[in-house]
Amino acid sequence: MQLKLQRLHPKATVPSYANPSDAGLDLHTMERVVLRPGASALVATGIAVALPRGCVGLIWDKSGLATKHGLKVMGGVIDEGYRGEIRVGLRNLGARRLVLESGHKVAQMLVQKVHRVKVREVATLTATRRGAKGFGSSGAK
Numbered sequence: 145m146q147l148k149l150q151r152l153h154p155k156a157t158v159p160s161y162a163n164p165s166d167a168g169l170d171l172h173t174m175e176r177v178v179l180r181p182g183a184s185a186l187v188a189t190g191i192a193v194a195l196p197r198g199c200v201g202l203i204w205d206k207s208g209l210a211t212k213h214g215l216k217v218m219g220g221v222i223d224e225g226y227r228g229e230i231r232v233g234l235r236n237l238g239a240r241r242l243v244l245e246s247g248h249k250v251a252q253m254l255v256q257k258v259h260r261v262k263v264r265e266v267a268t269l270t271a272t273r274r275g276a277k278g279f280g281s282s283g284a285k
Contacts, residue, residue: 179244187234
């Protein structure tokens with residue numbers, strides 16, 4: 145499977161896998177970003193992609209940035225037909241100001257197959273053991 149990529153700015157970093165077994169391609173900011181605690185920003189990556197047919201790009205947190213600094217990705221679905229710049233919505237959930245320099249890894253993109261479904265309205269759904277039990281229903285506290 146191949147991901148076609150267009151660099152929209154000469155400073156843009158081409159996404160890559162940090163390790164051969166990684167699931168996500170690292171995405172890098174193209175600009176310096178300063179996020180105060182509670183602040184959000186839409187960060188430019190300087191790249192556009194043509195996803196393989198039948199695939200979606202899902203933008204996720206970098207686990208180290210999320211756990212150590214409280215950096216959270218907001219949203220993150222890149223549809224197959226989108227050809228604009230990939231921008232990453234970020235929010236600083238941490239207690240300290242966060243500075244991301246140009247070229248810094250800010251998120252990761254997983255390319256996954258999409259299963260298209262036909263929606264069919266029904267009067268009732270089939271019963272399951274769990275039923276409508278939601279949050280906390282497994283007994284975990």
